[in-house]
Amino acid sequence: MLLEDQRFIHEDLERLEQGISDRVLDDPRHIRDRLNRDHQISGFLDRIQQQSKRLLDIYNDTEGLRTKEIQSISTGDPFDEFYKQLNEIKDFHRRYPNEPVENLERAYKRKAPGEGESATAEIDNLFTGEEAYGRFLDLTTLHEDYLNLPGVQSRRITYLQYLNVFDQFTPPQCPIKRPEKTTDQYFSYVGRLADYLEGFLRRTRPLDDLDKMFSSFDHDFEQAWAAKKVPGWGEEAPTAGPAAPVTEGTGEGIWCPDCAKEFKNDNVYKNHLGGKKHIKAAETRAANDSTSKGTADGVANGTPTSRTSASSAAKDLKERAIAEREFRVRKLALTMETIRSDTRVNVERKQGMTERERQQELDALFADSADTSLRPSGGDDESDSSGDEKIYNPLKLPLAWDGKPIPYWLYKLHGLGVEFPCEICGNFVYMGRRAFDKHFNEARHIYGLKCLGITNTTLFREITGIEDALKLWDKITRDKKKEKTGGENVVQMEDAEGNVMPEKVYYDLQKQGLL
Secondary structure (H helix, E strand, O other), rough: HHHHHHHHHHHHHHHHHHHHHHHOOOOOHHHHHHHHHHHHHHHHHHHHHHHHHHHHHHHOOOOHHHHHHHHHHHHHHHHHHHHHHHHHHHHHHHHOOOOOOOOHHHHHOOOHHHHOOOOOHHHHHHOOOOOOOOOOOOHHHHHHHOOOOOOOOOOOOHHHHHHHHHOOOOOOOOOHHHHOOOOHHHHHHHHHHHHHHHHHHHHHHOOOHHHHHHHHHHHHHHHHOOOOOOOOOOOOOOOOOOOOOOOOOOOEEEEEEEOOOOOOHHHHHHHHOOOOOHHHHHHHHHHHHHHHHHHHHHHHHOOOOOOHHHHHHHHHHHHHHHHHHHEEEEEEEEOOOHHHHHHHHHHHHOOOOOOOHHHHHHHHHHHHHHHHHHOOOOHHHHHHHHHHOOOOOOOOEOOOOOOOOOOOOHHHOOOOOOEEEOOOOOEEEEEEHHHHHHHHHHHHHHHHHHOOOOOOOHHHOOOHHHHHHHHHHHHHHHHHHHHHHHHHHOOEOOOOOOOOHHHHHHHHHOOOOOO
């Protein structure tokens, strides 16, 4: 019965739209509830697309079944067709007596917390404890993989440093050279990093059009790769071949062409000839010479080098795949710059905490989310009273990310009770040493220095008074002028060999008898 299916799909679409509008009007306070709402809306939108596609197929009626059903109803005795369909329905329920009936009104209606809605369990499974429901990144496993890469093992960095450089793939931030990037281990690492960032973005932004964003990344990469402007994957500088001249040291000692090393002593040179390092270097050099000679003979004779071209093509494809993943990681990291900075701050904060305090914070996060999900919605009056509820904060402590005062021990640890006024910033008061040290690089302090006529702001750290800053700037300008005039008026002297030097140096060397 296609007409009944058509009516059911129309009802389903209307119920879905009503369910989406009910959830859009809701504004949960906790991040877990917001993510749960967004993922539910995303699921409803996907179902709307599926049902709309199915409804269009029914309206197109490519097989003519809908037209045939309409003709069977409109022609002949209507009661015969009615009783025929009624008997079919009774026969279906006689064969399947326990078939459940789908109630669309209850399927998409927002359930109260006491009705047993457990959709938030899916959100709990989407994120790890370190991610805190999408507020921070969890790159601990990828950090361990990064430390085990070839070329990085000698330069181990901390997790906090890794958060700053995980999207940097060019020297000096990345010690991995281009030949080492073509290994399977590095290819797997970059792929897992790109997949994690892409998956994190899909989990935290279910309502955004991420496919369009990712396709734009691919388009930008195609243009950059065609123009050879991908960072770290441009044209390599031509390397010298076997026929290029090789320097043989200073020419004072004995040169070993296999090891490319100069020896000052003849005995040392003879002893190193029997070493494993020299033998291995000699074998490698002989193999390279034979390979280059065979290639040159093949080119001279006009023989095809299909194996070499195939290997170079495979190498180009692998380099392109690696460069594409690196390019995507850069774009994704730029998109999540705010989450990245929050992760750095969170890691710094947790490094000053004990394991017990970390566990208590995690338990408090889950308990807070559980209380939020179980709190009954008792109408507008109750929501207004909960929104206007005052937080007990007699010590006037700063508020944390959850809107509650931070612990007093943390307040004392960071020295947030100490005031640091800055006259250059308009007598603005900074609470705590950390905020005070940070403000010297901020726009407010730099603008205040520029208003005083000071251009070089790097030399004025820890200076907050206007009078002190002006005195220092006057001293710097006087020293620069004195140095400039002193350099212009210096008397030059020349010795018998033609060496030019200042007058003072000349007389000092003359007194010592060195001229």
